[in-house]
Amino acid sequence: MKALCLIIALFSFASVSFTSVATEPALHPELEIFRPFLESHWEGDLTEPGKVKKMIDRSIWSRALNGQAIKTVHSINDGEYGGETMIFWDEKQQKIAYYYFTTAGFYTHGTMNYDKATKAIEALENVENNAQGITQVRSHSVLDQSGTLEVSSEYLQKGQWVKGHSALYKRVPKTEVKFR
Structure with a gap:
């Protein structure tokens, strides 16, 4: 019986050791x-000030x-609206690049720069096939110490830069991203 307890204790210790040594995925x-x-x-919450209808974004x-x-x-x-993004390192440009595909039928492609000092991500993307005449989007994102992600953007629409959406994102328990 003592031998069985010792074996169980050793296996328990070994599994704890291996688990704690495991590395994060590449x-x-x-x-x-x-x-x-x-x-x-x-x-x-992307709800614009003064608007009654809530615009809740889940990702x-x-x-x-x-x-x-x-x-x-x-x-x-x-x-109601949604999209999927693939972010990758573009070796040719030596930049973080991405493609974003939407349920509205347009897509974007752009690059991002990361500022180590401010921990901010600046993105500039070209918009293809947008019905509202938006041809570019600039965005600014920062993940602060509390874990809140602050995002703001502006759009180049019909030749003029206009204020886009802004939101504070928080981590939430497992949520479902739904499409219609």
């Missing part, structure tokens, strides 16, 4: 800045393509 080194977002669910971030990319999926108001 991720392209240039994408490491996104690791804090991975395998997490986020929710933000999921995950590692993709053996760590060579990051995939995000989001939807607003359970599928």
